Amino acid sequence: MKIATWNINGVRARIDNLLAWLKESQPDIVALQEIKSVDEAFPRLEIEALGYHVETHGQKGFNGVALLSRMRPDEVNRGLPGNDGDEQSRFIEGVFSVQGGAIRVCSIYLPNGNPPEDPVKYPYKLSWMDRLIAFAEDRLALEEPLILAGDYNVIPEPHDCFDPKVWAKDALFLPQTRSTFRRLENLGLTDAIRATTDATPLYSFWDYQAGCWPKNNGIRIDHLMLSAEAADRLQSAAIEKHVRNWEKPSDHVPVVATFDYQTAA
Template sequence: MITVPTICPGLCLRGALHGAGPETTGQLASLFVFAQDRRFMKIVSFNINGLRARPHQLAALIDKHQPDVIGLQETKVSDEQFPHAEVEALGYHVHFHGQKGHYGVALLSRNPPLALHKGFEGDDEESQKRFIWGTYADSNGQPVTIMNGYFPQGESRDHPTKFPAKQRFYENLQTLLESHFSNEQPLIVMGDVNISPQDCDISIGADNAKRWLKTGKCSFLPEEREWMERLKNWGLVDSFRHLYPEVVDRFSWFDYRSRGFEDEPKRGLRIDLIMTSTGLQPRIKAAGVDYDLRGMEKPSDHAPIWLELN
């Protein structure tokens, strides 16, 4: 795990102002003034499926939602080639953890993070770049930790490397939460989790779903749902499902080849989630899946998802 030095890591903004030097105090004070101007915090998660191929979608997302924090997955660009200047020109600080052609995650924020970390403990240079997390000031100047992950897809139950890698990713996240956090802390885990938590999150046709289960294809295998259930038992809440327990027609991934997004009713999977800690749950205000952005020209196969917190 890489820890990136930032402004006052891990400190509450109001507390950090006390006793700080003139330069740091100025930075934090300006950050706090901005936070006071916002009565809610908006977070977006988006598997962009190639950042350099879809700058138009990122620009449209920002123009429409004006998020405080954006988590991108599957950026598919090395750190050396990341379009840093172009993203900053959109009005965001950006931190990224990527590799050429595959995987890759990034966090974009209106204000700089108070702390930032890349990867899990035990990761090395050869580890896939799939996880980044930071701490940000909310509208009250209090810290909210936001974890952004591109969870492994896993392929199928019998795959010798991909399925164990998916299980290991979920175990690493579980260990991080249990060893470093309380579920009463303000915390968000979001990203392309590559698991549909419930049957109402699946719309690929009954025959296809049965075949996937029979052949051990990943996305809603019983053991995958057990991994997700462990996270929920720790204290994570699926924000969309919390607000809309009966909605059965919202999905976040649509296969290009079968053109599931163009069909009515749409055929896809809800495998992108923004989950909050139970401590943050009372502040869930609104959540959604943006079909308009999925309907753009040359889109990602995923739709952006969003959350507003009081």
């Protein structure tokens, strides 16, 4: 079973790329972020024609997450618990039956938080991360396979960016951001990419500006974080970098992992 995360940066603007990638990569479950579409406007018919079930948690013009899956989820939950007043569409969870049980896959679009000195944006990022940690603790107590997939807007380590000095004062790389991410990781979650390779550089995002893509001035901010039960079934993980070279690309590329699971009969 192949599970992927991709910040599509506008699903209607990138629908041709999304369809081409789905045909090429053949993922079983896809967590999309930044769909930038209300639920009603999501191009589900084109995706359903390829054999995928679609679940969305959209928002007009901004944010928005979705789950595409070859099997219909048994359960879908929208919105990260912990703040009933949070109207930003950044979280969706699906529960899927597999042989021997079920897996939980979440699509996460963690707040950017810039500029850090903003009295609202950076505190919102940190509070959202605290809520994600509380959610993860709750789900990990179930002792089920859990995959927290998404655009975390967190550069975990210096080798995950092309030049740490460039990012030193950015909300994605501030010490408090990284230490909060480590709190999440220290719950017992495994970074799928780093579990399979220590190679550098490995990036999942290249800005559209300043020739970042041809210069390979990237950062790694898209992650598949796995519970112990999911990590035990991990077979491989990869960043599908070539997609960044397609026409009208997203500034992110898919991150994929393959697991030793079979869909339920």
